[in-house]
Amino acid sequence: DIQMTQSPSTLSASVGDRVTITCRASQSIGTWLAWYQQKPGKAPKLLIYKASDLETGVPSRFSGSGSGTEFTLTISSLQPDDFATYYCQQYDSFSWTFGQGTKVEIK
C-alpha cells in the first residue's frame, strides 16, 4: 500500500498566519490527492481534489499544490473557523490511504 506522511502532526498558529501542511507519498501518485478538513464530532469536509482543484464553496484562502510524491495545503490567512484537523488522501491506487492528520491549533 502507498503510505502517506503528513507534517507537522500539530501546528500552532495565529489568526492571519499563512499555514502550510505537507503530505508525502511513498510512491508517485500523480495528482490523485485530496485534502479534507475535520472538526470534532463532524464528518470530514472535502477542500481540494486532484491535488489543486478547489471544491465548490470552499474559501479561496485554501489552495493545494504538488504532484508525484510531494504535496502541500496552504491556508493563506488563517481564520477562526480554520482551526481543525486536516487530512490528505491518495486515490491513485487501491488501497486508498490517508495521512495521519495535522491538527491546527490556536497559538
Next chain:
Amino acid sequence: EVQLVESGGGLEQPGRSLRLSCTGSGFTFGDYAVSWVRQAPGKGLEWLGFIRIKRQGGTTEYAASVKGRFSISRDDSNSIAYLQMNSLKMEDTAVYYCTRDRGRECSQCYWGQGTLVTVSS
C-alpha cells in the same frame, strides 16, 4: 442536494455481525461509486472499501485490514449501499462513514454524517 445517511450502528458483541446501510438522496444513486471509511475514537481516518457502479461491473475493493471480514454491496433500486461486518472485534469500534465519488477526479466528494459502532462484551 446530495445527501448520504448512514444507519445500523450500535452496540454489538465481539464475534457477532452487523450490517450498516448508506441511503443516498438528491442524485441517481446507481451512477456513482460508494466507499466506506471509519474513524476509531481519537484516531485518524481509515479507508475500508469501495464498490463500483453496475456499469463498471459493481466490483469491490477492500483494505487489507478488513478483507475477508467486511463486504460492500449495493441496491440501486432503493439507493442504498451496505457494509456487512462479520466476526466483529473490539478494534472495529469506530464511527463509520459512507462517501460518494464524482467520477475519477474526486473519489470521496460527499460524506454522510457517520454512524457509531461499538464492539464490546
